Amino acid sequence: MRSVSIFGATGSIGESAFDLLMQSGGAESWQVRALTGGRNIARLAEMALALRAEIAVTAFPELERDLREALAGSGIECTAGPDAIVAAADRDADWTLSGIVGAAGLPPGLRVLERGGTLALANKETLVAAGRLVMGTAARTGARILPVDSEHSAIFQCLNGENIENVEAITITASGGAFRDWPLERLETATVEQASTHPNWAMGQRITIDSASMFNKSLEIIETKEFFGINPDRIKVLIHPESIIHAMVTHRDGGSIAHLGAPDMRHAIGYALHWPERAELPVPKLDLAAMGQLSFRAPDETRWPALRLAREVMAAGGAAGAVLNGAKEQALDDFLAGRIRFTDMARAVESALDDLTGQPGFATSPTDLATVLDWDQSARQAAAGWAARHGGR
Ligand code: NAD
Ligand code: MG
Numbered sequence: 001m002r003s004v005s006i007f008g009a010t011g012s013i014g015e016s017a018f019d020l021l022m023q024s025g026g027a028e029s030w031q032v033r034a035l036t037g038g039r040n041i042a043r044l045a046e047m048a049l050a051l052r053a054e055i056a057v058t059a060f061p062e063l064e065r066d067l068r069e070a071l072a073g074s075g076i077e078c079t080a081g082p083d084a085i086v087a088a089a090d091r092d093a094d095w096t097l098s099g100i101v102g103a104a105g106l107p108p109g110l111r112v113l114e115r116g117g118t119l120a121l122a123n124k125e126t127l128v129a130a131g132r133l134v135m136g137t138a139a140r141t142g143a144r145i146l147p148v149d150s151e152h153s154a155i156f157q158c159l160n161g162e163n164i165e166n167v168e169a170i171t172i173t174a175s176g177g178a179f180r181d182w183p184l185e186r187l188e189t190a191t192v193e194q195a196s197t198h199p200n201w202a203m204g205q206r207i208t209i210d211s212a213s214m215f216n217k218s219l220e221i222i223e224t225k226e227f228f229g230i231n232p233d234r235i236k237v238l239i240h241p242e243s244i245i246h247a248m249v250t251h252r253d254g255g256s257i258a259h260l261g262a263p264d265m266r267h268a269i270g271y272a273l274h275w276p277e278r279a280e281l282p283v284p285k286l287d288l289a290a291m292g293q294l295s296f297r298a299p300d301e302t303r304w305p306a307l308r309l310a311r312e313v314m315a316a317g318g319a320a321g322a323v324l325n326g327a328k329e330q331a332l333d334d335f336l337a338g339r340i341r342f343t344d345m346a347r348a349v350e351s352a353l354d355d356l357t358g359q360p361g362f363a364t365s366p367t368d369l370a371t372v373l374d375w376d377q378s379a380r381q382a383a384a385g386w387a388a389r390h391g392g393r
Contacts, residue, residue, distance in 0.1 A: 003031040004273075005091060007108050008099035010037035010044050012204045013122045013148070016265045017097050018047055020273060023282050027052040034088035036100070036108075039063065045070035055079065057088045059104070086111050095273065097148070098123040101206050102329055103376050106130055110369060113143040120272040122148040122265075124223045125329075129322040130372045131226030132365035146272040147227060151220055153268035154246035154259030155228060162251070169250040170230055172220055173240035174299065175200050177212035180241065184303055190342035192335065200243040200263045206332060213345055214304035215328050221310040222321055232314040237307060239297045244286065260286060305346040309353070318363040319375040320353065326379030327352035334384065339391040347390070352382035 004021070008014045014037070021030050032051040037044035038059045048056040048071060055077040058067050064080035071078055079088070082104070089096065089108035097120045098109040105123030110130070112119045114137060121127070126134055138145055147153050151172040159167070178197055179187055195212040196205050203211075210216035217237055224235050238248075248258040261267050262284040270281040288294075301308045313320040330352075331345040340348060356362060356378055366372045 001029065001031045002095060003033050003093045005032070005034040005088065005093040005096045006099060007034070007036045007085065007089070007097060007105065008038075008101065008123075009035040009047055010040045011099055011101060012202065012207075013097070013099035013265060013269065017099065017269050017273070018051070020266055020270050020281070021051060024279070026050065033091045033093040036085050036088060041066045041070055048076050049074060052076075054091070055088055057084050059085060082107065090115060092117075094118060095120060097269065097272075098126065099148075101125075101204055103129055103325060103373075106134075106372065107369060110134065110137060113137040113145070114141060116141040116143045118144045118146065120146045120148050120269070122269070124149050124152075124219050125325050127223045127226040128219045129325045129376060130366065130369070131222070131321060133367050133369065133372060135226060135229075136367065145227070146275055147223075148265075148268050148272050149220060149223060150261075150263070150265060150268045151247045152223060152227060153271055154261075155224065155249060157259050157271070158247060158249040158257040159228070162249070162257075164228065164230065166251050166253070167230065167234065167249055168252045169234050169236055170224055170228065171236040171238050171248040171250070172217070172224060173238050173243065173245050173247065173296075174214065174217045175211065175241055175243045176239045177214065177216075178208075179212050179303075180239070187303070188341055188343050192338075195335075195342060199241070201265070203265075209332060209335070210328070213306055213342065214299075215306040215332075215345070215349075217299075217304075218306040218310035219325065219328075221307070222314060222324070225314055226321075232311065237299050239299050240294065242291070242294050244288075244291070244294055262286060305350070309346065309349060313353070316353075316357065316363075318365055319356070319361065319371075322366060322372050322375035323353055323356050323362075323379040323382075324349060326376035327383035330380040330383035331387070334387040334391065340387045344387070344390065348383040348386040351386040352379050355382040355385075 032053040035053045036057040061081040067078045089111035096112045099122045195209045243263040250256040267283045327349040331348040334340045
């Protein structure tokens with residue numbers, strides 16, 4: 001029986017993974033080691049009981065008692081706090097899903113790689129903030145990373161059996177998010193509620209807002225560079241409102257291989273779960289005839305400065321990825337709290353990058369976790385500083 005752990009089990013990615021495990025035999029077919037979550041203790045406990053997990057961990061120490069009460073008499077271990085999450089990543093699972101949102105996903109994911117495990121990576125922040133460290137650790141220990149972000153799973157599938165040396169371009173698609181068709185001047189007034197609805201994908205609130213601002217695509221461009229080791233000039237973004245083609249690889253002989261599928265994360269998660277096999281998955285099958293047509297357009301960098309920032313970050317290298325990610329997370333917190341406007345998020349991130357570029361060590365890609373987290377903190381402070389100076393307008 002294969003053993004699995006799910007980090008961020010109670011989130012959107014985690015729920016999809018839970019569904020896949022339950023639909024393929026549950027505790028009878030899978031040995032579930034660790035499940036981790038945040039504030040939703042009732043759901044975490046319910047999942048742990050259903051899958052007979054060895055251990056359940058909440059990120060919040062003040063909730064440990066609630067978790068213990070919810071799992072009393074079950075024999076399931078309970079722990080809490082960021083260190084407990086990292087310790088749970090040390091448990092020897094054959095397959096671990098990194099479905100935590102934000103830079104908080106980096107320490108446990110890195111721990112899985114340090115012990116040479118297999119990491120199914122939905123947490124794109126891991127590669128954006130610490131690409132060199134993460135890929136270097138995997139190379140050193142022989143750990144395997146299986147991409148779970150839909151575009152990266154698609155690229156991985158398109159590259160199956162191909163030589164990356166022959167790749168001329170990798171194109172990732174973007175739906176365009178909630179504000180694809182809004183007049184530019186209206187973007188300034190976009191509310192949290194408006195930014196929190198996605199036209200095609202059901203996802204956590206943070207990634208949904210990142211899709212509306214295109215910071216999600218910005219992170220994904222960098223994720224593509226870090227994971228596939230491809231030159232940034234060869235990475236393209238295409239607006240594709242239907243979200244059916246997730247990515248496309250163009251070879252130097254002029255042939256392009258695209259990956260198509262319904263916008264349902266259970267495909268990418270399930271592909272990684274069963275890799276290198278393919279299994280029956282509870283995912284809707286495409287009916288292109290019923291759909292009639294697919295459409296495409298070029299992205300507009302005036303509408304979405306986040307795309308330009310991704311290019312600048314890749315050109316800068318060093319700690320720029322960690323700064324972009326940390327500043328973006330802070331700017332999103334500030335937007336959610338009503339301190340800054342939707343369009344201010346890109347301004348705050350750009351300002352943080354400007355502030356920190358040229359600081360000692362910035363040009364060097366961090367090769368240890370503490371340095372990544374230092375840059376992450378500095379970036380959050382710089383972005384918060386921008387919000388304090390310019391927010392409340
Ligand atoms: P979500 O907000 O729905 O869930 C996040 C999970 O992380 C929850 O279990 C939450 O309890 C946990 N969590 C939150 N803060 C934490 C902390 N500080 N420490 C430990 N755990 C914490 O998010 P999501 O939409 O499932 O996204 C998860 C990750 O997957 C993100 O990195 C996102 O970019 C990526 N991703 C998501 C989708 C999607 O369809 N939702 C698609 C591609 C990639
Ligand atoms: Mg994606």
